[in-house]
Amino acid sequence: MSATTFSKLDEMMAAIEAEQPGDLDALEQFRIKYLGSKNIIKPLFGEIRNIPNEDKKAYGQRVNAVKEAAEQKFQQLKQQLEMAAEDAAVQDIDLTAPGEPMPLGSRHPIALTMNRIIRIFERIGFVVADDREIEDDWHNFTAMNTPEDHPARDMQDTFYLQDSTEMLLRTHTSSVQARVMKHTQPPIRIIAPGRVYRNETVSARSHCQFHQVEGLYVDEGVSFADLKQTLLYFAREMFGPEAKIRLRPSYFPFTEPSAEMDVYLGTDTEKDYRLTKGTGWLEILGCGMVDPAVLENCGIDSTRYTGFAFGMGIERQALRLYDIGDIRLFFENDVRFLRQFAAEF
Template sequence: MEVFDKVNGLIADMENSQPANMDELEQFRIKYLGSKNILKPLMGEIRNVPNEQKRDYGQLVNKAKQVAESKYAALKIELESAAEQASAQQLDLTAPGDPLVLGARHPISATWNRIVRIFERIGFVVAEEREIEDDWHNFTAMNTPEDHPARDMQDTYYLKDSTSMLLRTHTSSVQARVMKNQQPPIRIIAPGRVYRNETISARAHAQFHQVEGLYIDEKVSFADLKQTLLYFAREMYGPQTDIRLRPSYFPFTEPSAEMDVTCFICNAKGCNVCKYTGWVEILGCGMVDPQVLINCGIDPEKYSGFAFGMGIERQAMLLYQINDIRLLFENDVRFLEQFKAVL
C-alpha cells in the first residue's frame, strides 16, 4: 500500500542521512523529531488502512520514530567526537601556558604556624576546643568568679538571652577543659580565635587570635617558665634576643609577669617600634594559681605549673612591621601579596 511505502521511504531516508556538521544535524532533528516533524501526520493515515493491516502499520510508524531517535543520538555522538578531535588538533602544544597566580599565606596563619612549630619542638601538643564557651570554663575555672573585678578587664560577648554562654574571651578555657579531663603531666599550647567587645582601631579588634601555653607536672618552677620563654623568644626573633620579666597581675597565675624582648628591629638601640626603650612587650605569663588547679581537680600539693599567653596578631605586626591590625582582617589582595615569600 502507498502509506506503507511512504513510511518505509522515510525510514530509508533517515538511515541513509549523514549530516556533515551540527547545523545539518539540527535540521535533521527538526525534520524528524521537532514539534512539527514529518512523522506526526503518519499516524493519522491509519484511518485509510484496512483493519487487518492497522496493527502492522502502527508498528511501522513506531519503528520510524525509534529510527529517528536512535539515528539522531548516534549522529550527535559522532559529530561531537569529531569536533573535539578537530579542536585538539588545533592546539599549539608549543605555546607557553598561562601563568598561574600563586597565593600567599596570610600573615596570621604564617605566624600561628611558626609559634606552634617552635613549641612542638620542645614537647608541647596543640589543643583546640569550642569558641562558644560556658561561663565556668571561661571565667570561674580560671579563678575569676562572678564578683571578681578582673571580669571588668575584658568586655564579653554573651549569647542572646543567655548569661552563661558566651564567645570565649581567651583560650584559657581550653586549658580548663584539658585539666578537667587529663591528669598531669600536661604540656599543651592552645591557639585559636577569641572575641572581646572592644572598639576596633589600629591597635585593637573585636576578634583576634591567641596562643596560650600550659605546663603542669611535679616540681615545675618559675625557672622552667623563664627558660621556656627564652627559648621561644630566640627561636622566634633571633639568637641574639634577650628577655625580661616584669611583675604583673592575672587572675589565674601567681606570681604573674609581662615579658619583653629586646627589640629585633633596632637591635635594642631604640626605634619607634620599641618607643626608643630597646624593649618590646610580647606576652603575659606566670605560675598557675593553686586555686585553678583545685577548680580543675588537680592536687596543688603534688603538682605545679606555668602558663603563658600571647596575641598572634601582635606577633605578626611586630615580625612584619604592620602598623594597623585592621589590615589583617580586610583581605586586601594588595596587602596580602606582600607575604608570598612567607612560609
C-alpha cells in the same frame, strides 16, 4: 491499499535507513527533512483520507513506523556525531603546551606567625591543644580562679551570647587549659593557639578580636626559673639570638607570682617608636606560676604539682616579625597587603 502506496512508504523507509550524515550540520538537514515542521512525512498522514476504510489502520501503522524510524535514526546519529566531536576535541589538545597559570593565594601573616610559634614550642616538648571558641562561664572564668564577684572580671569586657549569662565568646585560651587539666593528670605540657574576643577599642595596637597562644606546663618541681628560661628560649628563637627580654611584676588571677614579659625593639624606626610608646620595649606576653587554686579547681593535687603558664598575642608578634605598624591591617582583607606574604610558608 494500492501497491503504489505501499511502494512509496517502503521507498521512504529505505531512504531513512540509507541516510548517513557526516557531521552535525548534515544531521540538522536530516532533522529538518524528516522531523521538521515541514517534513516530507507529514503529507503521508494527510493521505489517510484517501485510503479505503478497511486499510486505514494498516496504513496509519506503516506511516507511524516510518516516522519512528526517522526519530530513532536521528537520535542514533546525534549520539554518534557528538561522541566523535568530543574525541576530536581531545585529540586536538596540545599536551606539550604550557598550562595556564592559576592565581595562588598565600598564608595570612597571623597564620604564619602562629605556625612559627607552634614550631618553636614543639621543639621543647609542648603539644597543641584546641577547643571551642564559644565557652561557658565556668571554664573561662571560675576555673581560672575568677569567681562571679571577683574584680578581675572587670579587666576583660566580655562578649556574652544574647540572652545568656553563662555562654560567651572566650576572652582567652586559658579555657582550653582548664579543659585539659580537668581530663588529664600531670605531666602536662601544652600550648593552646586560637582566636579570642574582647570588647576593646580598635586602634593601631589593639583589636576586639585577636589571636593568642597560651602555654601550660604542670609537673613535680616546676619553678619560676623554668618559666624564665623557656621564655628566653622562645624570644631568641623568634626574634634572633641577641633578643633581650625583661619580666615586670604584674597581676593575673590565675597565676601567682605573675609577670609581664617585654622584648626590646629599640626606637630607631618610627614604627618601633609608635608601637613601644617611645620606650623601646614592647609587651608581648603575660606569665606566672599557676595559682594552686586553679590546680585544685581542675582536680590536680597542688601539694604535689606546680606549674607555669603564659599567654601571648600573636598579632603583637606578627607586628614585630614583619615590621607592620598597624594591627588593623590584619583584619581588612586588603589583597595588596596579603600578597606581600606569598613567598612565606
